[in-house]
Amino acid sequence: MKKTNYKWSVLSIALIAIFLFGMIFPFFWILITSFKPDGEIFGDGAYRIIAQNPTIHAYIEVLFNKGILNSVKNSFIVATTTTVYIIAIATFTAYAISRFDFKGKNLLLGTILGVSMFPQMIVVGPIYNLFLHLHLTNSYAVVLPYSTITLPIAVWILVTHFNQIPLALEESAKIDGATSLQILYKIVFPLAAPGVFTTAIIVFIAAWNEFLLTITLNSDQSYHTVPVAVSFLRTQFQILWSEVSAATIIVTIPTLIIVLLFQKKIVSGLTSGGVKE
Amino acid sequence: MKLFLTEDRSHVTALQDREKVDRLLQDVQAVSGRFKNEKGVQKISRTDKATLLQLYTRSTAVINDLNAKYHTPNGKNLLQIVKDYKKSFISSNFIGLKGYERALTDARLGLALWNTTLFTVVSVFLEFVLGLGLAMIMNKAFRGQGLIRTTSLIPWAIPTAVAALMWSYLYDGNSGAVSNFFQAIGLVHNSSDLLLSGSGAMMSTIIADVWKTTPYMAILLLAGLQNIPEGIYEAADIDGAGRIQKFFRITLPMLKPAILVALLFRTLDAFRVFDLIYVLTNGGPGGATETLSLYSYKTTFGQTNFGYGSVIVIIMFVCVAVIATIYVKVLGTNLMDKS
Numbered sequence: 001m002k003k004t005n006y007k008w009s010v011l012s013i014a015l016i017a018i019f020l021f022g023m024i025f026p027f028f029w030i031l032i033t034s035f036k037p038d039g040e041i042f043g044d045g046a047y048r049i050i051a052q053n054p055t056i057h058a059y060i061e062v063l064f065n066k067g068i069l070n071s072v073k074n075s076f077i078v079a080t081t082t083t084v085y086i087i088a089i090a091t092f093t094a095y096a097i098s099r100f101d102f103k104g105k106n107l108l109l110g111t112i113l114g115v116s117m118f119p120q121m122i123v124v125g126p127i128y129n130l131f132l133h134l135h136l137t138n139s140y141a142v143v144l145p146y147s148t149i150t151l152p153i154a155v156w157i158l159v160t161h162f163n164q165i166p167l168a169l170e171e172s173a174k175i176d177g178a179t180s181l182q183i184l185y186k187i188v189f190p191l192a193a194p195g196v197f198t199t200a201i202i203v204f205i206a207a208w209n210e211f212l213l214t215i216t217l218n219s220d221q222s223y224h225t226v227p228v229a230v231s232f233l234r235t236q237f238q239i240l241w242s243e244v245s246a247a248t249i250i251v252t253i254p255t256l257i258i259v260l261l262f263q264k265k266i267v268s269g270l271t272s273g274g275v276k277e
Numbered sequence: 278m279k280l281f282l283t284e285d286r287s288h289v290t291a292l293q294d295r296e297k298v299d300r301l302l303q304d305v306q307a308v309s310g311r312f313k314n315e316k317g318v319q320k321i322s323r324t325d326k327a328t329l330l331q332l333y334t335r336s337t338a339v340i341n342d343l344n345a346k347y348h349t350p351n352g353k354n355l356l357q358i359v360k361d362y363k364k365s366f367i368s369s370n371f372i373g374l375k376g377y378e379r380a381l382t383d384a385r386l387g388l389a390l391w392n393t394t395l396f397t398v399v400s401v402f403l404e405f406v407l408g409l410g411l412a413m414i415m416n417k418a419f420r421g422q423g424l425i426r427t428t429s430l431i432p433w434a435i436p437t438a439v440a441a442l443m444w445s446y447l448y449d450g451n452s453g454a455v456s457n458f459f460q461a462i463g464l465v466h467n468s469s470d471l472l473l474s475g476s477g478a479m480m481s482t483i484i485a486d487v488w489k490t491t492p493y494m495a496i497l498l499l500a501g502l503q504n505i506p507e508g509i510y511e512a513a514d515i516d517g518a519g520r521i522q523k524f525f526r527i528t529l530p531m532l533k534p535a536i537l538v539a540l541l542f543r544t545l546d547a548f549r550v551f552d553l554i555y556v557l558t559n560g561g562p563g564g565a566t567e568t569l570s571l572y573s574y575k576t577t578f579g580q581t582n583f584g585y586g587s588v589i590v591i592i593m594f595v596c597v598a599v600i601a602t603i604y605v606k607v608l609g610t611n612l613m614d615k616s
Binding site for chain 1 (some may be wrong): 545
């Protein structure tokens with residue numbers, strides 16, 4: 001019995017390792033490529049794991065000449081703002097949908113879902129016209145239409161999580177004299193932390209990665225976010241592969257830090273023991 | 278017209294004919310008076326159109342009559358002017374359901390629909406299976422859990438536009454690491470097949486999509502896994518349930534709401550896939566990876582055919598709405614239940 005258990009765990013660890021390797025390999029390869037001089041990216045040097053003449057030229061170029069740091073700053077502002085306001089709105093919406101009975105609840109959920117049913121490039125046109133008339137192009141107001149890509153999923157995730165919090169906890173809080181708002185922020189919100197932080201990660205990354213809206217609404221280079229800035233790393237005739245890889249590495253790091261911080265809150269057992277069953 | 282007609286009037290000798298010309302002149306005067314202050318394209322009612330057309334027929338008749346009887350200086354020109362007048366009617370560009378009629382017989386649309394469906398079904402299925410596995414790994418409490426969670430989210434943290442560019446380098450027929458690896462293990466005959474053959478291109482886009490969004494699926498399912506109380510598993514242990522039994526009898530049913538949300542949003546996203554394919558293959562080779570959104574993009578912005586582009590979008594919307602309804606009906610029964 002012991003022996004098979006041991007075998008089993010070795011096998012599963014090996015499987016997990018292969019799986020994770022597959023997930024990381026492309027990123028790893030880009031990391032390697034970012035240190036290669038242009039001549040080694042295509043042709044014979046392409047399969048070398050360590051470049052013959054490693055160089056950090058691409059990093060220097062991207063960081064100091066192409067202003068990638070400014071776009072990292074922009075992305076950071078845009079993604080953080082979106083995360084905060086979307087979580088706030090989605091919490092209220094989801095709590096209302098989850099806890100209160102009102103007419104047209106399913107219709108509301110369906111409409112929220114409907115927002116994410118249209119291809120984005122069709123939605124972009126009208127939004128551009130709107131922004132042009134409101135003089136909002138080339139500003140951080142681009143976070144407003146971001147809600148079309150992030151709000152639906154945020155609301156849906158939070159509804160499923162709020163539904164799983166035992167009602168008894170809230171009822172006892174009510175008996176102790178808590179108002180609805182207090183219940184939401186002191187009981188439901190902390191207990192739904194795994195859902196809330198999952199939502200936060202998803203919203204943050206979705207906003208960080210948004211491309212089409214930013215490139216359409218903010219044509220001014222000083223407002224470019226990371227994906228847009230990377231897409232401009234090309235000349236008329238070629239894509240600057242080494243710079244693209246270097247930029248990819250640089251812009252992925254901030255998101256990973258955010259994920260690392262947020263994922264700690266995705267823990268189980270918050271509600272266990274809260275209610276005697 | 279008035280000018281020319283008045284000029285010609287002096288050449289008309291018979292009294293009867295003169296009267297005709299005068300009456301016509303009056304009518305033309307009346308009509309032009311009505312539209313005098315209007316500019317640009319006017320919308321006219323059906324009765325207006327009838328009167329105007331009647332005027333046209335009458336003036337043509339009169340002018341033809343005059344031309345037959347007399348030799349006037351402006352006879353031929355007049356006819357042309359009157360003809361031009363008829364041409365100035367622009368029929369409405371409202372085409373009703375013709376766009377949809379065209380869509381029904383459009384083979385390219387059928388292919389795009391098939392590609393989209395194939396892409397969606399295969400990639401969402403793979404993402405779901407792999408994502409569930411990944412979520413269960415991430416859910417286990419062990420040292421380095423944070424590290425595994427974070428590293429496995431890397432693919433998803435890379436912007437799609439950038440990731441697609443990255444994959445196009447990895448799939449490159451000459452210098453791509455992945456294409457070379459696939460050739461070495463015999464998955465493809467030639468490393469350039471990955472992007473340049475129909476089935477290869479479809480496979481490549483699916484792999485890239487699965488790689489990119491499996492972590493997304495995993496984190497959605499992970500949050501759901503966290504909500505399953507440990508106590509249930511303990512109770513199942515006491516009852517002597519095995520690993521597989523626990524998975525199918527406890528994990529999956531308890532995970533239903535999370536699965537619904539994950540599958541629903543992934544399917545909607547996959548069905549609308551755009552930037553990945555746009556960068557990797559641009560729908561090629563020979564339309565083998567052209568999806569509905571790409572087709573609509575090409576029609577709308579490439580051919581500036583906004584009408585037909587919108588038809589495709591609406592067809593997409595209907596498909597997506599049907600998919601969403603099916604999901605909610607099949608999996609959503611307990612979405613509204615309270616614990």
